[in-house]
Amino acid sequence: SFSQGSKLEIPLWLAKGLHDSKRRIVSVELPKIYKEAWRTVFSADANVVDLHKMGPYYYGFGSQLLNFDNPENPEIAQTILQTFISRFRRIMDSSQNAYNEDTSALVARLDELERALFRAGQRGLNDFQCWEKGQASQITASSLVQNYGKRKFTDTDG
Numbered sequence: 001s002f003s004q005g006s007k008l009e010i011p012l013w014l015a016k017g018l019h020d021s022k023r024r025i026v027s028v029e030l031p032k033i034y035k036e037a038w039r040t041v042f043s044a045d046a047n048v049v050d051l052h053k054m055g056p057y058y059y060g061f062g063s064q065l066l067n068f069d070n071p072e073n074p075e076i077a078q079t080i081l082q083t084f085i086s087r088f089r090r091i092m093d094s095s096q097n098a099y100n101e102d103t104s105a106l107v108a109r110l111d112e113l114e115r116a117l118f119r120a121g122q123r124g125l126n127d128f129q130c131w132e133k134g135q136a137s138q139i140t141a142s143s144l145v146q147n148y149g150k151r152k153f154t155d156t157d158g
Helices: 012-020 037-049 058-065 071-097 104-108 112-132 143-157
Strands: none
Touching: 012 058, 037 071, 058 071, 058 112, 071 112, 104 112
């Protein structure tokens, strides 16, 4: 049993269910990384923050927090967007210019979304370099194009 005003940590999915528009059973307190003090740090230089340490799903979780009625939502949304914009260039530059280098220190500080972007950038660079060396595989039509041709042919039969 809990008394009114008790604080406890619960999963996001549960908080959403208990904070819907019909029944306001709980109020949601922002995690510290989304509060004003941290927003100031992000606006000064978002690249210095170890997002993975602070929360490996900073962008995804932050966007989910916007579902709760919080007067700071516009500032939170703006900070999340600006953080992504300011970190994106460095992530992509690093993924393109760190070929055959140890990138573990950089990647360790990235949010999961940023890690996926970094890997995509490295795959793109690797694929490009294979293509330049003539090691790319033969170009083939996508399965979507192949299936469209089959479907069109089948449709005209009837």
